[in-house]
Amino acid sequence: MSRRVTDDPETNEMEIASGPSSRRHPAVAHHIHRVEPPQTQNAWKEFRTGVKEIFFYDEPLRHFKDESAASKFLLVLQGIFPILDWGRSYRLQNFKGDLVAGLTIASLCVPQDIAYAKLANLDPQYGLYSSFVPPLVYAFMGSSRHIAIGPVAVVSLLLGTLLQNEINSSNKLAYKRLAFTATFFAGVTQFALGFFRLGFLIDFLSHAAIVGFMGGAAVTIALQQLKGLLGITNFTKKTDIVSVMHSVWGTVHHGWNWQTIIIGLSFLVFLLITKYIGKKYPKLFWVSAMAPLISVIVATFCVAITHADRKGVAIVKHIQKGINPSSVHEIYWTGEFVLKGLKIGVVAGMIGLTEGVAIGRTFASMNDYQLDGNKEMVAFGSMNIIGSLTSCYVTTGSFSRSAVNYMAGCSTTVSNIVMSLVVLLTLELITPLFKYTPNAVLASIIIAAVIGLIDIKAALLLWKIDKLDFIACMGAFFGVVFKSVEIGLLIAVAISFAKILLQVTRPRTAKLGKLPGTNVYRNIVQYSDAKPVPGTLIVRVDSAIYFSNSNYIKERILRWLSYEEEEVNRINLPRIQYLVIEMSPVTDIDTSGIHSFEELHRSLQHRNIRLALANPAPIVTEKLYSSEFATLIGEKMIFPSVADAVLTLPRNQEP
Secondary structure, X not given: OOOOOOOOHHHHHHHHHHOHHHHHOHHHHOOOOOOOOOXXXXXXXXXXXHHHHHHOOHHHHOOHHHOOHHHHHHHHHHHHOOHHXXXXXXXXXXXXXXXXXXXXXXXXXXXXXXXXXXXXXXXXXXXXXXXXXXXXXXXXXXXXXXXXXXXXHHHHHHHHHHHHHHOOOOOHHHHHHHHHHHHHHHHHHHHHHHXXXXXXXXXXXXXXXXXXXXXXXXXXXXXXXXXXXXXXXXXXXXXXXXXHHHHHHOOOOOOOOHHHHHHHHHHHHHHHHHHXXXXXXXXXXXXXXXXXXXXXXXXXXXXXXXXXXHHOOOXXXXXXXXXXXXXXXXXXXXXXXXXXXXXXXXXXXXXXXXXXXXXXXXXXXXXXXXXXXXXXXXXXXXXXXXXXOOOOOOOEEEHHHHHHHHHOOOOOOHHHHHHHHHHHHHHHXXXXXXXXXXXXXXXXXXXXXXXXXXXXXXXXXXXXXXXXXXXXXXXXXXXXXXXXXXXXXXXXXXXXXXXXXXXXXXXXXXXXXXXXXXXXXXXXXXXXXXXOEOOEEEXXXXXXXXXXXXXXXXXXXXXXXXXXXXXXXXXXXXXXXXXXXXXXXXXXXXXHHHXXXXXXXXXXXXXXXXXXXXXXXXXXXXXXXXXXXXXXXXXXXXXXXXXXXXXXXXXXXXX
């Protein structure tokens, strides 16, 4: 009798339970399979496969060896530049949607870019530069169809804060050079993470920590805009809420400008109303998308004709005309600022990558297509490296622009190309018109944009689902609000790591029982009708077994055993003769784990209890055989499933 056995214990057990022979004579008809060690994997082959997956599409890779040299070269180019693949099927109908979307996000990005550059303490033109070159690079190398590239509020604030810790922004040349240096290293970091398939590192920032960090950053950004909104000239350089509020209320009698307040609050109300309309009625998304540009045009016109700048209303003044100048010679390649640029670039690059990849994945899941995270990182890295050489600072995917891009009907990254061309025209023709744009309207644009980053519903859901996640969220939030952006980020990372360490070092274990009428074994806490097997303790380990948790797992299993022995003695049941460890959740084991199992085996021998393992994964099985632990406990004591172990062990029982 043959039977298919898979790596899934549930499938195996259900097959055993549902077979007609097993229903008639389960102890006799059940066929026991031996678990054999898999073939040793070729490490070099695995490495080559991983590298190929970065650049080649998975489907053509199967027949890659059979392709001609020209076809191989084309596959390489398609892997690096996805536009060469989907561009062949691009149609006029696609362009219509991309054109409308590109024009729409351009109307949103121009005022935002000017405002975000001020967040980074850079001149306004650098925000526009950063929405010209990087989106073009991403359009050719990116795999997301809906993401819109450009400066974003959180990264701009983070970059500005970190840069100002090293160089005062009043030293414009040195500050600008360090910004380009940091952008270069941000790109190198992102590119390296993608090229070496290390994208999992950004996942160490948990969703809860990101929610808290983004919310705290949004509050901090909004508070920073009180300077422009109220017309305050002497404003604190610190970002914590205490310093900001002290600076605001300390100037209430002599530092506020009522004309600036009227301009700022009027347009803030206008922007919030249009934002609400766009959210309430998705078909009117263009209302909220066009609102920032309309605000800038109207405010600039009003200030120009009333000469409000002469009455204390702060204005943008001069925006340099022309496209991106080269900044290759401005990057610090040597000297003390190289390491400072590296440090800032790594932090800004990781945050930009986290935000950009999350946005790309969100829209990919909404539209049912796959997004290769490692290719996205390579694309982000390439656009920031090239951007740093063309007077741009760190850019990534913008959620607000991407949402508008999606609702406007974009179908490919051509919308980014359209947006870039509009920014090009703005740089060449329109920048002088922004001279009288009041800082108050830019402040209102930023406040309206970052309000959406405060996700109260997500925080409440975290509280409902996982209190530890909620603590991580609040820790990051309060760290940013009451201390600084970098401290909040550090707290977010620390809490995320602490949670990982807690889960890794203290994995869950469960006692299993048999569901009546089946050969399926489940957690007795979750399934009240699951019954323990007389004479056998079945324990499931819900984690890989490493040096960090191996001793805890051994001690936890022995505690289960001691408790079970006390119970059987108390109610006069047969003594425990077998300990079966369900290994299906154990994805890996290291030498420390095997040593702990050896110690567990010796402890069981002193109690006259035999150890059995059920359904170990292939890599675990290989290590059990390589270390000769399988020989130590007996190869017949390793089973494909718990059901096999329970049905077999009583027949091996010594009289």
